[in-house]
Amino acid sequence: MNELFSLAVITGILTSAIRLATPYLFAAVGEAFAQSSGVVNLGVDGIMLVGAFVAFYVTLQTGNLWLAVLAAALVGLLMGLLMSLISVTLKAEQGISGIGLYMFGLGLSSLLFKLLVGTVQTIDGFKVIKIPLLGDIPMIGEIFFQHSLPVYAAFLLVPVAWWFLEKTTWGLKIKAVGQNPAAADSLGVSVDKVRYFSVCLGSVLAGLAGASLSTALVNLFQENLTAGLGFIAVALVYFGGWKPAGILVGALLFSTVNAFQLWMQVLGVNISSDVAVMLPYLLTIAALVFATNRVRQPAALNKPFERGEN
């Protein structure tokens, strides 16, 4: 048990934590965009699965990681358009349509995997890039500055998303549409357009989250690779109070617990691996119970908009 607290192991855990936060960040920041505009997209996990498979498969076939990322973004966009069509244009119940999208993504990615690949294989994913100078600092360098490109991108996404939501005209429109769509509509803002944009942007990020998983973290694909990670991302949005910074805190908390349980297994700590794997999910429930700050919750979340209701 003592070796769990050695300097090397702690460094290892923290390094893994930073790495493992990547898909959470992409997916949860993306979901924050969708939810800020008033649409709950529960299909994140499904989009991630399809994104993960497509990125994996393109890499397997072409070896071109950039093409893989592009393809994952594209399928994310397509699935986002589908979600928007169902929930924004056709005004279907968002929770149900999101779960439908998840099932679709789960089934499609499994089917394609069986048809096109069949067995679990690994690919050459994104290489670790050590940042000059910073990467040489003992401990700090290893933990923060020796990662692959998608990891850096995920962390860079946080301030960019904050800037976009808080400082741009588009961010203002997204938040207004999520809080009071009738007000936005009365000022000539197209509620549908803003929601399509937000859901699609979120879905592209979910596709990238999947790609980061299959091409930068585990470098393989298998059925249900995400194991519900997308749902944790949805929970993180609530946990983070619809703010990128809050989501960052939540993502790191979860990835740290995840890294911890992985290292416990590696070091052979005498706890059933099933219990260890359960930890992040238990934490999800606990976090949601205690994250009661609903003040910032978009008031029009989950509500389709129709003009003229008084």
Added chain:
Amino acid sequence: MTTPANLQKRIQRVEMCDIVKRFPGVLANNKVCIEVNAGEVLALLGENGAGKSTLMRQLYGLYRPDGGQILIDGQPQVFHSPADAIAAGIGMIHQHFMLVPTLTVAQNVALGLKSSREPQLDLERVSKRIQELAQAYGLKVDPEAYVWQLSVGEQQRVEIIKALYRGASIIILDEPTAVLTPQEVNDLFVTLKRMTQEGHGLVFISHKLHEVMAISDRIAVLRDGQMIGSRPAKGVTRDDLVKMMVGREVKPLAPQPLQTGPVCLGISGLRAMGDRGTEALRGVDLEIHASEIVGVAGVSGNGQRELAQCLAGLRKNTAGTIQLNGQDITQASLLERMAAGQSYIPEERMRDGAIREFSVQENLFLRDHAAPQYTNGIFLNFARMAARTREVIQQYSIKAPGGDTPIKNLSGGNIQKLIMARELSRQPKALIAAQPTRGVDIGATEYIHQRLLEQRANGTAILLISEDLDEIRTLSDRIAVMYEGQIIGIVARGEATVEQIGLMMAGIPLQETRAKASA
């Protein structure tokens, strides 16, 4: 800068000609024509459902007309969305404010507009411009404040600034005074005068006659989707306007004073929490006698809603007692309160008072369905219920095709009559009536008022909670003014002026006003 630069291309004249608008089953506007000129206030007067808002929503691009034409300075216009109307110089202040509470004033104003530093917001510049407009039109507001922090009057100022910021030269105000105190109404009127002097044309939608007569230059009256006529405001009388609005004469009520009985409903030291977790009632003391109407006036959100709910048994009080004819009912359940002789007409009639999808008959028997005269053992006696329903429809002149009509097809006034019928049928000793005529047309309002006075003559103690000060002043024997969860003062009929009551509603006790007046 005194004259806003964006008024350079000012609209001189807007005409709407032969406007037809249909909704499923309703002809909302039937060949309506109106015109508004720069520098004047046109009042659009009519009952709820007369088609005023519908007409104006077409001018603002929210609805497309099914027929007719909109002309701006003689040029035909087609508005596909509010964006088109805004671009043409039309602005609208909606009855329910179109603001995002979680955003600041400046953010609300900037919403949907191109920024000078696209894609980045330039809120400093927006704030500066807001202050210029505020200066020019006398609209005091802090651009950095969050909208949820603002009073209703301030929120309305933000709405006006939003329209002015977009260069609106013709501005539609949909029932702008509905939520304001008398003082705030005066401030608004000062602003509106200033706007007409600056060359804006205003459309003022209302059903309040004295306001319309005070502010407008011309008055157009709509009834059942049709234009009844338009008159210059000078020289028109209240009776003329009522006749045009309702289609017949409505005499103002003048209730005679009655000998009141003993205390029926006694409230003392009542405290309760509000929905937001703050204390909404902070020690309310009030006694209502038999054969007495006590009106509770106040700006909405000062505890009136919570008071009604506490009395009805829908909200737990944290301290204090409620007595009904000497019996302590503080801890009594709803059923026990009803049995003790209390009836309740809730503020939100569609949410708390009736079930939309249910028929007239089902709604009428929501409470008394288990009474022995309407049951056979465990079965409902439908024949009896139907007979009673026919009786009530007749007696209360409820306009409904039959007892089996779902009430969602009835007008607000008729639904309210139905609820009155249900609540008054057991001759209550005490009646809590919360906003009994909100959104109800003049004809039905008149009827409901007469019923309340009848009930008073029968010895019922009535607590009338209303935001309509005219209603309170007409019906109440005594007026209790609520402010921040307390009764700030009680005045007898005719003891205080509208202005004095208005000041009490703003938290200034009567003694202070009087002291100032005599000083």
